[in-house]
Amino acid sequence: MSVDLHKLRERMRAFINEEVIPAEKVLGIASPDATATLKALQARAKELGLWALGHPAHLRGGGLPLYDFALINEIIGRSEYGQAAVGTNSMQDSIMLDLYASPAQRERWLKPMVNGDIRPSVGLTEPEVAGSDPTRIRTTAVLDGDQWVINGHKWFTSNANVAAFTTVFARTEGEEATPHRAISAIIVPAGTPGLEISRVVKTMGSTQGNHCELQLRDVRVPADHLLGERGAGFTIAQRRLGPGRIFHCMRWLGQAQRAFELMVERANSRYAHGSLLAEKGEIRRYIAESAAEIQASRLMTLDAARRYDQDGRALVEISMVKFWGARVLHNVIDRAIQVHGALGVTEDTPLESMYRHARYARIYDGPDEVHRMVVARKLLADLDAAPWAGLPA
Missing domain, CATH: 1.20.140.10 (Butyryl-CoA Dehydrogenase, subunit A, domain 3)
Structure with missing residues (x-):
């Protein structure tokens, strides 16, 4: 991709400073107005050629190398709503799915996510164990015929209350597996029976947020919802x-x-x-x-x-x-x-x-x-x- 990075930075700076930052007061209060304002900003970003610049080009993103994107993302980061406005808040998940998703998973989840039609969520952290050590995850997933049965407790699962799916990291292997080969990643669609959002955790005085606590009780998803190889979750x-x-x-x-x-x-x-x-x-x-x-x-x-x-x-x-x-x-x-x-x-x-x-x-x-x-x-x-x-x- 050939791009004039200086001009692109200037266009992004103008968009963030002149359109996103003035809308922060509206975006900061959960309401229909906030939703409409964000959608209008996203449409404007697409119109200006500022949408999903860091996503791979084969996913209809901007295809910028990480070094170039760093120079752009600094400007996006001026507003806490910048990522959502220009479609870069899902980049971690698009990288993950681009590397490991099956063709069916890519079609169902990856393409609409990059386009901004759906939002992702990841269930990694658990309150009972240190989040910095994922080898200690307690959530389990057992293969029962052609379905995974998942039981566990997650929290700080950001955006789970508005996401189309949550990638749940769960222990699928027995004691014979090494700690770094015992965890698998499984896609759980929103609304799956047994997946319960207990609460949105309020933090440091904030009156709203998106850090969700989840309970998974006999959650059943098809076996083909496994992301990547079994045991490769870490x-x-x-x-x-x-x-x-x-x-x-x-x-x-x-x-x-x-x-x-x-x-x-x-x-x-x-x-x-x-x-x-x-x-x-x-x-x-x-x-x-x-x-x-x-x-x-x-x-x-x-x-x-x-x-x-x-x-x-x-x-x-x-x-x-x-x-x-x-x-x-x-x-x-x-x-x-x-x-x-x-x-x-x-x-x-x-x-x-x-x-x-x-x-x-x-x-x-x-x-x-x-x-x-x-x-x-x-x-x-x-x-x-x-x-x-x-x-x-």
Whole structure:
């Protein structure tokens, strides 16, 4: 695909800044107006050629390499509704299904998902065991004739209340299987008997959300709803989570950059104690450190995307930028709130919502501690695995 990335970024910036961000107040309240507004934005994105840019071209997506998409997704991430507006919020699932779905599964789920007609959901995390260790999943699936019978308990199954299907990760193999070959991924259509949404979990003071708790009681689906090979669930989950972590870091850059711009604007306009905030040394330190951290995170994210485009793994690079990017996101938003004072913790700016999401960032798709462990373990065993190892001497 030949594309003028600079022009594409400018078009995306105009769309996010001028059409999506002004609609945030409406989109933030669940209502028919919010649904209609989102559909109008999605139609507008398709009209402008901004739809599904990171999805593979053979799925009628934009086909951008991950490195190029990183530069676009930073702009999309300026608004928490940007992904939904331009059809990139399903990219983790489209990558997963593109790699592992059968022809029938691709036709039923993948094509309409990329087009924005349906939404996906993934049931991986369980409240009884550590979500960072999927080998401990307790949900079970037993083959009974030509059907899987699934029993278990999931939570933080995002979008399950609005999704057309949930990919449930369940234990299908016996004690003889190794922990990394005991789990399988099975597609469960919405409305399947026995699949119950117990609640939408409210988090950190939010009045609405999409993190669902599920009960699965003798849920029966056809045997051909198995995604990929039996026992390959751990590998499938990791192939989904790897690029997904880079997607998060890309979006966080957009959030951090927006918070930074708000901080600069406030510093240049707020007068207190004899001068503008911008003239005070401490505030200038906030500005300088935030700029440096954002740029470092940007370069690390781009490097992880470049490496993933090369080898499809980028294990060290992804783990490194995941914990670093989450820290930077939190730090920059925190400073922006501080510069805004009381205004920063109100709904009059997007900062208080951004701050809540920044706290989640250090947990989902692998907590900071696990990613630091991965980086340290890999480098202790092999310094040639370091991101800088391939640089000229």
